[in-house]
Amino acid sequence: MKIAVMGYGTIGSGVVEVLKINQNKIAERAGQPVEVKYILDLREFPDDPMEDKIVHDYQVIVNDPEIGIVVETMGGVEPAYTYVREMLLAGKQVTTSNKNLVAAKGAELIQLAREHNVNFQFEASVGGGIPIIRPLNKCLTADEIEEITGILNGTTNYMLTKMASEGAEFDAVLKDAQEKGYAEKDPTADVEGHDSCRKIAILTSLVCGRQVDYEDILCEGITKISAVDLKYASAMNRCVKLLATSRKQGETYSCMVAPFMLPAEHPLCNVNGVFNGIFVHGNVLGDAMFYGSGAGKLPTASAVVSDIVDMVKHTNVNIYINWKSEKLALKSYRESKNRFFVRTNSDRETVEKAFGAVQYVEAGVPGELGFTTEEMRESEFETKAAQIALVNRIRLG
Numbered sequence: 226m227k228i229a230v231m232g233y234g235t236i237g238s239g240v241v242e243v244l245k246i247n248q249n250k251i252a253e254r255a256g257q258p259v260e261v262k263y264i265l266d267l268r269e270f271p272d273d274p275m276e277d278k279i280v281h282d283y284q285v286i287v288n289d290p291e292i293g294i295v296v297e298t299m300g301g302v303e304p305a306y307t308y309v310r311e312m313l314l315a316g317k318q319v320t321t322s323n324k325n326l327v328a329a330k331g332a333e334l335i336q337l338a339r340e341h342n343v344n345f346q347f348e349a350s351v352g353g354g355i356p357i358i359r360p361l362n363k364c365l366t367a368d369e370i371e372e373i374t375g376i377l378n379g380t381t382n383y384m385l386t387k388m389a390s391e392g393a394e395f396d397a398v399l400k401d402a403q404e405k406g407y408a409e410k411d412p413t414a415d416v417e418g419h420d421s422c423r424k425i426a427i428l429t430s431l432v433c434g435r436q437v438d439y440e441d442i443l444c445e446g447i448t449k450i451s452a453v454d455l456k457y458a459s460a461m462n463r464c465v466k467l468l469a470t471s472r473k474q475g476e477t478y479s480c481m482v483a484p485f486m487l488p489a490e491h492p493l494c495n496v497n498g499v500f501n502g503i504f505v506h507g508n509v510l511g512d513a514m515f516y517g518s519g520a521g522k523l524p525t526a527s528a529v530v531s532d533i534v535d536m537v538k539h540t541n542v543n544i545y546i547n548w549k550s551e552k553l554a555l556k557s558y559r560e561s562k563n564r565f566f567v568r569t570n571s572d573r574e575t576v577e578k579a580f581g582a583v584q585y586v587e588a589g590v591p592g593e594l595g596f597t598t599e600e601m602r603e604s605e606f607e608t609k610a611a612q613i614a615l616v617n618r619i620r621l622g
């Protein structure tokens with residue numbers, strides 16, 4: 226099988242490396258050798274052993290009938306979308322690690338692949354090296370999936386872990402994560418929660434079979450989390466994690482991305498560093514947990530190459546993926562119920578006038594109060610919180 230790789234950055238070069246490191250095992254599993262014929266990139270790579278494979282025009286790949294599989298690791302929606310579309314129209318199978326592309330155009334590209342009897346796969350788009358797309362599409366098909374809650378972003382989990390264990394500053398740990406190749410080109414997508422939001426939208430689309438737009442999901446990142454919040458968390462024997470959740474509510478889902486304070490014994494509290502953890506609850510399965518390397522060059526490339534192997538085995542066979550373009554209207558997050566940890570500059574009288582009886586948290590922070598609330602609707606919390614001088618609030622899991 227001759228393949229092309231579009232985008233020779235961190236993940237693209239990782240795919241080439243994985244195909245080399247495990248060449249024989251991959252050939253055995255795929256039933257034939259897999260050879261990289263082209264690498265598409267705007268740049269030149271003069272000292273790279275793959276230098277002679279570099280091309281700058283994607284039409285070279287489109288027009289070469291020898292190419293059966295194309296790997297898209299460019300990132301971003303355009304020009305990735307245009308290139309992938311043309312590859313599918315030309316009867317080539319495509320695998321991508323690009324969650325921006327999958328979240329925006331997944332349903333359309335799946336349909337296009339089906340019409341051309343090829344496959345569009347995207348295992349690496351969620352959870353890095355952890356298998357989650359194929360399990361949802363192939364293994365958990367007997368269930369109504371009632372909940373998915375996960376740590377879906379390695380960069381922010383790495384940052385929160387370091388901030389909690391070393392008392393490190395936000396900017397320093399972000400730089401470290403970028404240097405290790407975990408972060409997106411623009412790390413705003415990581416720290417503002419957009420990356421997690423696209424990933425939970427992809428997972429929810431797969432389990433409901435319809436288009437979930439990430440723009441419809443409440444998305445809060447970790448930029449407001451400070452060392453003081455982590456001090457309160459420690460006083461409450463809790464960890465702080467950026468969670469992406471999706472819960473079935475009648476005929477639809479309620480989704481949210483936000484930092485949560487979880488009790489230390491919660492399984493997701495033990496998901497540290499760049500690791501991701503994804504909890505899935507099915508109505509007949511019960512609970513399942515997926516855990517592993519959530520970002521980085523080789524783990525993500527491992528997931529891309531698993532798609533290549535699957536597609537070699539399914540040449541001329543479309544693997545049905547239930548994700549239609551018809552949009553699912555999500556239930557508003559404002560109707561969901563949560564408990565909250567709150568920091569305020571108001572006095573106890575003002576707090577209790579707004580919230581009634583609350584539980585105060587003593588963390589030795591001067592000049593402010595910290596307390597936890599009873600469970601209430603998000604809309605109710607917003608009304609009560611407007612009556613106090615709010616410093617920060619974090620949901621309790």
Ligand code: HSE
Nearest residue numbers: 378379380408409520
């Ligand atoms: N920036 C992403 C993360 C890469 O940190 O999880 C993997 O999708």
